[in-house]
Amino acid sequence: MKGLLVVVMVSLLCVFGISKECTNIPTQLSSHSFRYELLSSQNETWKEEMFEHYHLTPTDDSAWASLLPRKTLREDDEYSWEMMYRNLKSPLKSSGNFLNEMSLHNVRLDPGSIHWQAQHTNLEYLLMLDVNKLVWSFRKTAGLSTPGKAYGGWEAPDSELRGHFVGHYLSASAQMWASTHNETLKKKMSAVVSALSACQMKMGIGYLSAFPSELFDRFEAIKPVWAPYYTIHKILAGLLDQYTLADNS
Numbered sequence: 584m585k586g587l588l589v590v591v592m593v594s595l596l597c598v599f600g601i602s603k604e605c606t607n608i609p610t611q612l613s614s615h616s617f618r619y620e621l622l623s624s625q626n627e628t629w630k631e632e633m634f635e636h637y638h639l640t641p642t643d644d645s646a647w648a649s650l651l652p653r654k655t656l657r658e659d660d661e662y663s664w665e666m667m668y669r670n671l672k673s674p675l676k677s678s679g680n681f682l683n684e685m686s687l688h689n690v691r692l693d694p695g696s697i698h699w700q701a702q703h704t705n706l707e708y709l710l711m712l713d714v715n716k717l718v719w720s721f722r723k724t725a726g727l728s729t730p731g732k733a734y735g736g737w738e739a740p741d742s743e744l745r746g747h748f749v750g751h752y753l754s755a756s757a758q759m760w761a762s763t764h765n766e767t768l769k770k771k772m773s774a775v776v777s778a779l780s781a782c783q784m785k786m787g788i789g790y791l792s793a794f795p796s797e798l799f800d801r802f803e804a805i806k807p808v809w810a811p812y813y814t815i816h817k818i819l820a821g822l823l824d825q826y827t828l829a830d831n832s
């Protein structure tokens with residue numbers, strides 16, 4: 584009986600191994616250009632061939648979902664969604680009985696509380712970061728002069744993930760600004776946004792990244808590369824936060 588169970592499990596694993604991609608090795612389906620081409624193609628013959636080749640069922644919603652670009656809700660968007668739903672349902676919506684959304688600009692922590700201490704540790708860390716170092720590889724990529732030197736780690740000039748941390752910095756500093764209105768931080772983060780703007784203008788085609796667009800070509804050609812789209816997402820999210828939380832146009 585035990586032997587049979589093992590055999591059943593092993594064959595289940597084999598089935599999954601064949602029908603499901605469990606490794607990090609990219610296939611043609613990993614390419615955004617290819618998925619777009621497939622989804623928008625009018626050639627039903629080709630579509631059918633591809634669906635068969637990749638074991639996809641056109642009528643299966645989950646197969647379609649795995650082809651479509653992921654559109655995940657941010658945590659606060661999920662919260663907004665729930666708020667909207669409950670507001671629609673609740674007759675108490677205007678009576679003040681229900682939770683209201685509050686801007687970070689209108690919330691201050693009690694100095695002396697452990698939460699305030701944690702927040703200020705974070706603020707001091709953000710203030711330690713240097714504008715020239717943060718934007719070093721963006722300037723390099725744009726062909727601008729590069730005063731100072733780059734950070735190491737993910738931001739190192741030869742790291743394929745460079746620029747990623749800068750995106751996180753833009754989000755973190757925007758939220759910290761909204762939560763503390765520390766003018767020193769605002770000057771620094773605005774200087775980063777302005778430096779990025781100068782890089783984008785210099786390149787002249789809208790592209791803004793700390794690495795050359797060649798990394799996207801490699802991704803689309805299914806050649807090894809780290810995570811160019813993920814990094815661009817961080818930068819866009821950071822710029823959006825600077826715009827919405829700190830009014831930086």
Ligand SMILES: *[C@@H]1O[C@H](CO)[C@@H](O)[C@H](O)[C@H]1NC(C)=O
Nearest residue numbers: 625626627628629630632633
């Ligand atoms: C449609 O796809 C089939 C199979 O790949 C191909 O042979 C054919 O040339 C395509 N038709 C057009 C109009 O592109």
Ligand SMILES: *[C@@H]1O[C@H](CO)[C@@H](O)[C@H](O)[C@H]1NC(C)=O
Nearest residue numbers: 703706707764765766767768
């Ligand atoms: C910003 O925060 C730092 C660290 O707490 C503090 O030393 C500095 O005085 C603050 N600057 C302004 C303008 O509030």
